[in-house]
Amino acid sequence: MSFWLIGYVAIVGIAMAIATAQSIFCLDASAWASWVQAIGSIVGIGIAIYVPWRQQQNQIVERRRADLVHRLFMARRLQAVVSEVVLAAMHLHHDVQTFGAVGGPHGFSFDLSSLTVLSDASRRIEEQDQEFDAGPLTLSIRTQLKEMARKVESHLGRSSHALDSDFIAEAVGWVNRAKAFESAAAGIVASAETALSR
The missing domain is CATH 1.10.287 (Helix Hairpins)
Structure with a gap:
């Protein structure tokens, strides 16, 4: 009333x-x-x-709404980073297939620095909002990016450029995990949108 x-x-x-x-x-x-x-x-x-x-x-309601808007903003930022992770994993998978077919180091056009940029972006999201519920997801993303970078650096540092079957299988796994990250990020965005619409 x-x-x-x-x-x-x-x-x-x-x-x-x-x-x-x-x-x-x-x-x-x-x-x-x-x-x-x-x-x-x-x-x-x-x-x-x-x-x-x-x-x-009224102040409590406005503060809660501002927090929800911030949460949605952070979720959308995370979703954008995850989309880039998916593209990076797909690009690396493509290069692994091309490299395997071509059989030489010129088959890799993948830029390793992009993995560092994406890892830093996911870490900044987590650091900027300690209460954001995507901490486990950003940690998983960074772990995969480090794994991808380590594997590519290791492979390019070898004298023999022949691909081992593990590398090809891992590249497929990276794409699948990146797509799972994408689904998780979409769920976080949907949750934030639902909370804001209430």
């Missing part, structure tokens, strides 16, 4: 009580003035209590 409706009902109730009291008790004008002043004081105290309480409730 809104404050204004409660106030309206209270005023009508007070007016009816005064009219009833006047017909039952024959009070003179000064007594009525005292009663009206007492009732006015009580109403004033009620308003003085209600207004700050209502302002505090």
